[in-house]
Amino acid sequence: MTTGPLPRDRQGAEPQLLLTSLLGDFWYWRDEHIPSAALVQLLGEFDISPASARAAIRRLAARGLLTVSRSGRTTAYGIPARTSEVIIERTHRMLTFGTTAPDWDGQWTVVTFSVPEQERGLRTALRSRLRVLRFAALYDGVWISPHDLAGPALAALRELELGSATVFRATEVPGPAAAAAAFDLDPLAREYEQFVERYEDVLTGLAAGRISPAQALRTRTELRVDWRRFPENDPDLPAELLPAGWARDRAQKIFLQIYDRLGPLAELRFRQVLAETDPALAELAAHHDSAKVADLFAALGDRHPAGDTPFEQAAEARRLDEARRR
Secondary structure, three states: OOOOOOOOOOHHHHHHHHHHHHHHOOOOOOOEEEEEEHHHHHHHHHOOOOOHHHHHHHHHHHHOEEEEEEOOOEEEEEOOHHHHHHHHHHHHHHHHHOOOOOOOOOOEEEEOOOOOOOOOHHHHHEEEHHHHHOOOEOOOOOOOOOOHHHHHHHHHHHOOOOOOOOEEOOOOOOOHHHHHHHHHOOOHHHHHHHHHHHHHHHHHHHHHHOOOOOHHHHHHHHHHHHHHHHHHHOOOOOHHOOOOOOOOHHHHHEEEEEEEOOOHHHHHHHHHHHHHOOOHHHHHOOOOOEEEEHHHHHHHHOOOOOOOHHHHHHHHHHHHHHHHHH
């Protein structure tokens, strides 16, 4: 296969996120550890320098997101116990997000609060938690969501020990048009349109057979990294509240087609890189498409993550940090 066009240039994802995405795609439910030299080479596929790659690996291990083993002079890293279930659930959420707009009963979850000016830290913490829950500010002390989030909102208030707040469900806040405006969908709409523009050429390259294995690994991983922020930041409003020409449906279809169709080629390149260090390990790598992830998710049954693994805690901390900066 000849080399085809990659998505248009943009700022690359940071190494830690790339590495966790790679392992989440090709190595979950594996107990074996991958030598650090192979992980450095894998990150090299994304133009990450060896020094930056090693620093990223050390930081992930220090945060409990990678386990470490040593054999002689070789240091290797693996996925911690109980993380595979987290990866399956989050990957399933990522792959199914945006397929349909949620049904709506016409009710809003409303959080009202009053925090004194001198307690700015508490106010910032509350706003960050509400943003992570995908509430929007109708007014300074009135936050809303069209989803039934009374339970999570009350949990956040209890965690912050905030007594001067109320959570209730309502049908008018004061109305759908004003409420929808609170979510400020214009920037998100542009992000979806840019995603479509960035990746639609990849489908053309796939149809023409112009995607190499190395390109498939890079494109599929960067596609995953680019898409993952939508399930986190999109308030997932009911269809009644979405603007005309909402591009999420088109973006979701492009994402899913590329993710599934690039899987075999990307797996081949992952194996090729790993084989340079350990051919036996390379045979164990496997990609997971949307159908396989759906099967794995169904097989979880009641064994859903409880939010107490290092992976979940790190993800929550990152989302809170991003919410504070917004």
